[in-house]
Amino acid sequence: MRNLMMAVAAAAVMAISVPALAATTNVGVLTALGSTGYDTPVTYSAGSFSDSFTFSTTGGTNIFSVLAVKNSLTTASLLDPFTAVLTSLGGLTTYLTYSTAINSATNSFSQSLYYTGNIAADTYTLTLSGGATNASSFSLLMSASSLSPDVTTPVPEPETYAMMLAGLGLIGAVVRRRNKAKQDA
Numbered sequence: 112m113r114n115l116m117m118a119v120a121a122a123a124v125m126a127i128s129v130p131a132l133a134a135t136t137n138v139g140v141l142t143a144l145g146s147t148g149y150d151t152p153v154t155y156s157a158g159s160f161s162d163s164f165t166f167s168t169t170g171g172t173n174i175f176s177v178l179a180v181k182n183s184l185t186t187a188s189l190l191d192p193f194t195a196v197l198t199s200l201g202g203l204t205t206y207l208t209y210s211t212a213i214n215s216a217t218n219s220f221s222q223s224l225y226y227t228g229n230i231a232a233d234t235y236t237l238t239l240s241g242g243a244t245n246a247s248s249f250s251l252l253m254s255a256s257s258l259s260p261d262v263t264t265p266v267p268e269p270e271t272y273a274m275m276l277a278g279l280g281l282i283g284a285v286v287r288r289r290n291k292a293k294q295d296a
Contacts, residue, residue: 138166141255142173148254153179153239155247161240166253172229173255177207179224179239181249186220190241190249195224199233222249230255 138149153162168175177197183189195207207224214221224239237253 133161133163135163135165138164138253140169141166141175141253142168142170142257144254146254146256148176148252150250150252152248153251155241155243155249157243157245159240159242161238164237164239164251164253165234166237166255167234168230168232168255170232170257172231173257174227175230175253175255176227177225177237177251177253179207179249179251181222181247183220183222183247184218187244188247189220189222190243193222193224193239193241195226195237195239197226197235197237199230199235201231201233203230203233203235 138144141149149164149166155162177195179193179195181190181193189211193209197203197205197207205226205228207226210223210225212221212223213219239251
């Protein structure tokens with residue numbers, strides 16, 4: 112009897128400590144994918160899940176957009192919770208905005224996570240997490256495009272400094288002359 116109780120207790124502890132299903136996908140250089148970006152269905156099993164998508168951007172500042180959408184005919188099939196966070200090696204941490212919608216014409220429900228903003232060239236990880244009562248999928252779309260080309264700051268030539276010093280010298284000479292003229296008068 113004691114062995115049976117120990118086995119039941121061990122099974123209960125293991126059932127509670129089962130980690131969430133997790134998958135990591137390397138998207139590559141997101142800016143190289145062009146205007147189509149990265150578009151894929153994300154499948155998950157019943158229970159909790161946490162999927163990560165790693166990508167990088169190149170160039171200067173990039174406009175980045177991400178949209179994750181789950182459509183369902185019943186509220187029982189919606190994800191609870193449904194969250195996402197964007198992190199970078201450079202220290203950025205941004206949580207995606209969550210919204211829900213009801214389409215009364217089709218009597219369907221929609222959940223979405225979205226973000227649009229400027230990001231620098233870096234390596235990023237988008238982590239989507241949720242809980243589901245049954246296996247299903249949602250759509251994920253990410254894109255990044257260069258906002259502006261890299262601009263280098265111009266460095267003045269030595270001639271520029273020489274002209275500036277000559278101009279300051281002339282101004283100093285004029286001021287000195289005026290002061291001397293005032294003292295003589």
